Amino acid sequence: MSESETPQTYQVLARKYRPHTFEDMIGQESMVTTLTNAFKAGRIAHAFMLTGVRGIGKTTTARLLARALNYETDKITDPSVELGKPGIHCESIMASSHMDVLEMDAASRTGVENMRELLDGVRYAPVSARYKVYIIDEVHMLSTGAFNALLKTLEEPPDHAKFIFATTEIRKVPVTVLSRCQRFDLRRVEAGSLKTHLEGICKQENVKVDDDGLVMIARAAEGSVRDALSLLDQAIVQGGLDGSAVTGEEVRAMLGLADRGRIVDLFASASGGNAAAALTEMRAQYDDGADPVVVMRDLLDVCHEVSRAKTLGEAAEFDAAPDQAIRLKEISEGLSAGQVSRIWQMLLKAYGEVRSAPVPLAAAEMALLRIAVAGELPPPELAAEILKDIKSGNFKPPVASASSKTSSGISSAKTSNTVPPSTPTSIQGGSSPSALSVPKAAPTPIPTAQIESLTDFVENLGDTQIQLKYDVEKYVELIRFRPGAITIAKLDSAPVTLIGRMVEALRDMTGNLWLIEQEDGEGAPSISEARKRAVADQAARDRSHPAFSHSLLKNAKLLEIRDVPTTSESNVINADFSGQSEPIDSEEQD
Numbered sequence: 001m002s003e004s005e006t007p008q009t010y011q012v013l014a015r016k017y018r019p020h021t022f023e024d025m026i027g028q029e030s031m032v033t034t035l036t037n038a039f040k041a042g043r044i045a046h047a048f049m050l051t052g053v054r055g056i057g058k059t060t061t062a063r064l065l066a067r068a069l070n071y072e073t074d075k076i077t078d079p080s081v082e083l084g085k086p087g088i089h090c091e092s093i094m095a096s097s098h099m100d101v102l103e104m105d106a107a108s109r110t111g112v113e114n115m116r117e118l119l120d121g122v123r124y125a126p127v128s129a130r131y132k133v134y135i136i137d138e139v140h141m142l143s144t145g146a147f148n149a150l151l152k153t154l155e156e157p158p159d160h161a162k163f164i165f166a167t168t169e170i171r172k173v174p175v176t177v178l179s180r181c182q183r184f185d186l187r188r189v190e191a192g193s194l195k196t197h198l199e200g201i202c203k204q205e206n207v208k209v210d211d212d213g214l215v216m217i218a219r220a221a222e223g224s225v226r227d228a229l230s231l232l233d234q235a236i237v238q239g240g241l242d243g244s245a246v247t248g249e250e251v252r253a254m255l256g257l258a259d260r261g262r263i264v265d266l267f268a269s270a271s272g273g274n275a276a277a278a279l280t281e282m283r284a285q286y287d288d289g290a291d292p293v294v295v296m297r298d299l300l301d302v303c304h305e306v307s308r309a310k311t312l313g314e315a316a317e318f319d320a321a322p323d324q325a326i327r328l329k330e331i332s333e334g335l336s337a338g339q340v341s342r343i344w345q346m347l348l349k350a351y352g353e354v355r356s357a358p359v360p361l362a363a364a365e366m367a368l369l370r371i372a373v374a375g376e377l378p379p380p381e382l383a384a385e386i387l388k389d390i391k392s393g394n395f396k397p398p399v400a401s402a403s404s405k406t407s408s409g410i411s412s413a414k415t416s417n418t419v420p421p422s423t424p425t426s427i428q429g430g431s432s433p434s435a436l437s438v439p440k441a442a443p444t445p446i447p448t449a450q451i452e453s454l455t456d457f458v459e460n461l462g463d464t465q466i467q468l469k470y471d472v473e474k475y476v477e478l479i480r481f482r483p484g485a486i487t488i489a490k491l492d493s494a495p496v497t498l499i500g501r502m503v504e505a506l507r508d509m510t511g512n513l514w515l516i517e518q519e520d521g522e523g524a525p526s527i528s529e530a531r532k533r534a535v536a537d538q539a540a541r542d543r544s545h546p547a548f549s550h551s552l553l554k555n556a557k558l559l560e561i562r563d564v565p566t567t568s569e570s571n572v573i574n575a576d577f578s579g580q581s582e583p584i585d586s587e588e589q590d
Contacts, residue, residue, distance in 0.1 A: 014229040017201055018060055020094070021083040022068075025057060026197050026225065027189035032081075034184070039068065039081050045182035047154055047163040049139075051170040052186030055226030058166035061186065062135045065164055066101045067093050070129040079130070089129050100129040107138040112145035119153050122161050131162045139165040140172035147174050154180045188223025191215070197225070198232055207236050212248030212260075219301075220255050231255070253289065263295065264324055267302045268331050270368045271343055273375035278368045282361075292364040296351045303347055306332045307340045339375070346371050449509040454478050454486070457502075458527060460509055468501050473531075476502075477523030485515045489523035 019025045022032045038044055048065060050058045064083065071080045071087045083090065092098040104118055118134065126132040136142075142150070154163060154177065165181065167173055189197075195211075195218040202209055209217075213235060221228035231254075238254055239246040262285060269277040285295060309332035332340070350367030357363035449460045454476065461469045475494035480487040491498060499516050506514040525533065 012230070013201060013205075013233045014055075014226045017204075017229065019057065019064070022064060022081050023084075025061070025064075026193055027223075028057065028061075028186055031061070031184045031186065035065070035068070036081050039079055044069070044079060044162075046157050046161070047181040048165065049170075049173070049178060049181035049183040050164070050166045050186060051183065052168070053188060053222075053224055054168055055221075055224035056186045056188065057225060058168075058186060059135075059137055061184075062137075062164040062166055063094055063096075063101075066098075066133040066135065066162075069131045069133060069162055070098075070100070072130065098129065100126040100131070101133045101135065103135045103137065105137050106141045106146075110141050110143050110146060112143060112149050115142065115146040115149045119149065122153055123158060125160050130160075132160055133162045133164060135164045135166070137166045138168070139177075140167045140169040147177060151176055151180075189225055189228075190223070191218040194218040194221060194223070194225065194228050198228060201229070201232065205236070207239075208245035209235060209239075209251070210245060210248045213246055213251035216248065216251050216255060255294075260298075261324060261327075263298045264302055264327050264331070266295070266368075267299055267306070268327075270299075270371040271331065271335060271339070271375050273372050275369050275372035278372055279365050282365055282368055286361050292354050292360040293351070296347065296354050296364060296367070300344070300347050300351060302328070303340065303344045306335065307337075307344065310335065310337055310340055342374060343371055346374065451506065451510055452483070453481055455527065457506065457509070461505065465505060468498075468505060471495060471498050472502065473527040475526060477526050479519055479521070479523040484512060485517075487517055487519055489521060490518045 022035070025032060048062075050061055052058055067083055067087065067090050068081045069079050070089045070093065071083060072089065073085060073087050076087070089098055089100075093101050096103055102118065102121075104114075109115075122132070122134075124132075153161075157163065163181075165173075165177075170178075170183075170185075195214045198209075198214050198217060202214075209232070214232075217228055217231045217235060220231060235246050235251050235254060238250040262281065266278060266281045266285070269281060282292075282295070286292065305328050309329045335343075346367065350364070350370075353367065354360045354363045449456075451457050451460065454472070458469055458472055461472075471494060475491055475498060477489040478486070479489060486502075499518075502516055503514055506512075524530075
């Protein structure tokens with residue numbers, strides 16, 4: 001190579017394979033269809049707002065729109081989205097060097113002065129193109145003054161001016177700006193479509209990457225095409241220069257991922273209650289370079305696939321190897337739907353904890369320990385069986401006692417031999433204490449309240465529970481009431497913590513755990529509503545009382561009618577009519 005020659009610069013895949021036409025874009029069929037119909041009908045908006053995650057194609061779409069607006073060939077003189085054959089202005093627009101297509105990065109030029117400088121040329125006609133197009137990237141970074149300077153021009157722009165905005169934070173854009181734009185939400189590209197796109201690029205680049213590696217890259221990109229191409233660019237050099245294929249293990253090591261099979265084994269150990277095996281496997285994966293945050297995310301994916309296998313059965317499809325698919329189905333057969341849902345909630349919470357924890361590994365191990373402990377508990381479906389027994393009348397609520405407390409604080413009705421407080425055991429004369437099943441030092445039972453109706457529950461609430469009493473009286477509409485179980489109508493406007501506070505109060509009153517469920521339909525009127533109706537009914541009866549209806553007082557208003565006993569000395573006059581009554585003094589009469 002001579003000194004005058006410039007070495008060829010490598011162009012990364014994200015730039016090399018940037019879409020040149022709307023047909024090249026993947027995953028945005030809805031937007032392409034809308035724009036195609038708008039251009040054909042001649043209903044082209046004066047401003048467009050493109051929003052979506054990073055690397056989804058917002059800037060590329062903006063340049064394609066600028067090309068479509070100014071597309072011109074020897075035969076085509078109108079705007080067109082069919083950009084297969086390059087037009088007169090296409091090359092310079094894609095290179096960001098056209099005089100009539102102005103691009104501005106709002107992240108670095110946020111002030112009102114920058115916006116005024118840009119808008120000063122709006123009133124001038126384009127030099128060579130059909131429209132003068134303004135592309136403003138990251139528009140949400142503009143200051144308030146810059147947005148205000150833009151509003152008037154955006155509301156009534158000249159016929160030759162078009163605006164195209166791009167942003168990743170659509171909520172930060174003022175509503176006054178959004179209302180003046182035609183908005184397009186660019187969607188994340190699905191992992192399957194992204195994998196197919198990567199396969200096509202690998203063929204054009206004449207490189208080989210295993211399917212497992214492409215699947216990992218597509219998942220790690222999280223719907224971003226640019227991220228996927230950047231990761232593919234990095235993965236290609238992992239295979240060396242001998243032309244050998246890039247294996248899934250190499251991609252996994254590059255991304256810091258754990259082996260998929262080991263993730264499935266980790267999930268099986270934790271969900272099966274084997275805490276020791278789960279912690280050992282987690283530590284081994286960490287020592288091999290796995291990121292605890294990525295492990296938690298992979299466990300969420302496994303949990304989702306297990307739930308699909310549990311629900312769909314043989315119809316479930318997996319993005320995994322055949323042996324792993326069989327393993328997932330085996331795990332789903334050993335778990336109930338309630339257990340899978342419970343594990344999902346625990347993993348979802350653990351994912352946030354691991355991301356923010358000072359020691360992510362410790363947080364991940366504690367999360368696995370919680371899942372393993374929960375795996376030894378009865379499945380949530382047992383609650384449905386209890387509710388079924390309650391409805392059939394065969395349910396007997398357990399009575400908490402010192403002998404029935406387990407290490408977790410939950411009373412077990414199966415293993416304890418307790419005596420209800422209402423039927424205390426008495427020792428008869430001559431009976432030997434050793435012959436009794438009751439321990440010698442039995443604790444004194446705590447007095448419990450007898451709750452036989454919702455009214456009893458409200459009356460037993462203390463002075464410190466005034467808010468709970470008010471909420472129960474106002475919102476709770478009773479459907480069924482049985483000892484240990486209450487069925488109410490759905491609470492639409494009630495506080496979300498109402499049922500939890502009711503369960504806690506009932507447990508404090510009775511010593512038992514009550515079940516409160518909601519059902520569709522209407523229940524009995526709430527206590528507050530029933531009280532209002534009773535007052536209204538009593539007022540109606542009082543107005544029809546003879547003492548009021550025969551009243552001669554005009555415009556009289558009934559306040560209250562009370563039944564006074566006629567035998568009371570306060571309303572009985574004793575008079576003697578046998579003697580001569582004395583005349584009444586006129587002054588006294590007055």
